[in-house]
Amino acid sequence: MARFNQRVTQLRSALSRPTSPVTTTGALAANHQGGTGRVRDARSELFLLAVANFVAQETFYEGGEERDTRFAVLVRRLAVEDPAWTAGLLHWLRRDGQMRTASLVGGAEYVKARLDAGCTEGPANRRVIDSVLLRADEPGELLGYWTSRYGRALPKPLKRGIADAVRRLHSGRSLLKYDTASKGFRFGDVLNLVHAAPDPAKPWQGELFRYALDRRHRPESAVPPVGDRTLTAHRALMELPVAERRDVVTGPGGDERLAEAGMTWEALAGWLQGPMDAAAWEAVIPSMGTMALVRNLRNFDEAGVSDEVAAGAAERIRDPEAVAASRQFPFRYLAAHRHAPSLRWAYPLEQALGHSLSQVPALPGRTLVLVDRSGSMWSPLSERSQLNRADAAAVFGAALALRAADADLVEFGTTSAPVTYRTGESVLRVLERFGNLGGTDTVRAVERHYRGHDRVLIVTDEQASYTYRGDATRSVPDTVPVYTWNLAGYRLGHAPSGEGNRHTFGGLSGAAFRMVPLLEAGVSADWPW
Structure with missing residues (x-):
């Protein structure tokens, strides 16, 4: 009866073979490195591309236009072939996936494809459009994309979906924050184009819409609704003579007055018509969101913000609940830490980074973690980011190793080598020990470092330079x-996936790793929506 006296992972594998959603078809093709890659089904290809695609961003192997075209083609195909799945992806992508522009583009392409094909089955086009709009400026963003690509004619489902979102999202505070002259489509333009009627449950919204139209077309005579405290307080501030405005900032209760009027840090300098000195920053810091704080650390230091106010900002930045509510990718905290102007921000950002990785599981047994540090991983994550996939991979790989019961952490490229770490050490300290290792010999790295581990995790773009029958593992x-955790969303995989103890995840947050304990418990994993 020794057949059941085996390692836990082997026993579970023998009794059940759980499946995961990202699936290869069995077909082989040449990957970007000239090696042999595994073709994925269309849903898997779109999912991995969507969770890694910052629209218009070039990667090492794909230009921005080429990558965006592949995304649009996949969305249009699956909107017709599998509309329920595609609608679920787009809704999840904007919310849990935290990919704003890709979801807006996907929503527009979904509607266009279904209208062109005459499809009526599946989720309504109107509902899909509404589902991808989560912030009050996004109806204008979506109109900007549609009109630049398909012209000024707006189909009814698009207009109705945007109108639903407008009723849900527009408020006095959002009007002040997002309805600016720099926008191609102002709130008033959106209302004119989609003819959104006020929400019956929001009796104040009719006056708000009127004010938004006046701000756009008759700004000199626009009067905010009397019942909206935020807009009324904002108008009172705007009517103050310029010479008296700095007294508001420096006087008692100035921070509360700015917050009540919905005064953002972006608008404050223009309102003051003068520099953002320490007093100005100290007045607006209490009402700033946590990521706005993170983006302005250098401005705070250059203006000479006091240690007391800085300490309060630091507490908010590192608060676990605030980190969770911000829904930011871990690499944003890494970028802020690298460019923090003074040491007073370093530890709070380090703590925030740790909180953002809280979903990385604590794995039992022995784990081999392989982190791809090849040349193709060094392209920026987005056009506005100074971080790259190599560092994102190292952050997640280090977090996995630090949380595991017993892990070997290895970096690989043309060559491979262990990366040392100590239990309880900071992810940032471990990150400093990673290098740039050239090509992508995944096969050799796995062969060299696998020594009877209970599992192997590979964080990579999957473009291995050499694979045997399309299987780097x-x-x-x-x-x-x-x-395999795919961070780039290229078309081909480096190994089979979806069943038989070979699984692929994607994305730039630690949420993907929640599948690992499920799969090892013998529970098949599904799409995350």
Whole structure:
């Protein structure tokens, strides 16, 4: 009866073979490195591309236009072939996936494809449009995309979906924050184009819409609704003579008055018509969101913000609940830490980064973590980011190793080598030990470092320079699970996935790793929506 006296992961593999959603088809093709890659089904390809695609961003192997075209083609195809799945992806992508522009583009392409094909089955076009709009400026963003690509003619489902979102999202505070002259489509333009009627449950919204139209077309005579305290307080501030405005900032209760009037830090300098000195920043810091605080640390220091106010801002930045509510990718805290102007911000940002990685699981047994540090991983994550996929991979790999019961952490490229770390050490300290290792010999890295581990996790773009029959993981026994975390969304995979202890995840947050304990418990994982 020794057949059941085996390692836990091997026993579970023998009794059940759980499946995961990202699936290869069995077909092979040449990848970007000239190696052999595995073709994925269309849903898997779109999912991995969507969770890694910052629209118009070039990657090492794909230009921005080429990448965006591949995304649009996949959305249009699946909007017709599998509308329920595609609608679910787009809704999840904007919310849990935290990919704003990709979801807006996807919503527009979904509607266009279904209208062109005459499709009526599946989720309504109107509902899909509403589902991808989460912030009050996004109806204008979506109109900007549609009109630049398909002209000024707006189909009814698009207009109705945007109108639903307008009723849900527009308020006095959002009007002040997002209805600015720099926008191609102001709030009033959106209302004119989609003819949104006020929400019956919001009796104040009719006057708000009127005011938004006046701000756009008759700004000199626009009068805010009397019942809206935010707009009324804002108008009172705007009517103050310029010479008296700095007294508001420096006087008692100035921070509360700015907050009540919805005065953002972006608008404050223009209102003051003068520099953003320490007093100005100290008055607006209490009403700033946590990521706005993170983006302005250098401005705070250059203006000479007091230690007391800075300490309060630091407490908010590192608060676990605030980190969770911000829904920011971990690499944003890494970027802020690298460019923090003074040491007083370093530790709070380090703590915030740790909180943002809280979903990385604590894995039992022995784990091999392989982190891709090849040349193709060094392209920026987005056009506005100074971070790259190599560092994102190292952050997640280090977090996995630090939380695991017993892990070997390895970086690989043309060569490979262990990365040392100590239990309880900061992810940032471990990150400093990673290097740039050239090509992508995943096969050799797995062969060299796998030594009877209970599982293998590979964080990579999957563009291996050499694979044997499209399987970079061939040296790991079939009874041992191998998890690939794809950070780039290229078309081909480096190994089979979806079943048989070979699974692929995607995205730039630690949420993907929640699948690992499920799969090892013998529970098949599904799409995250």
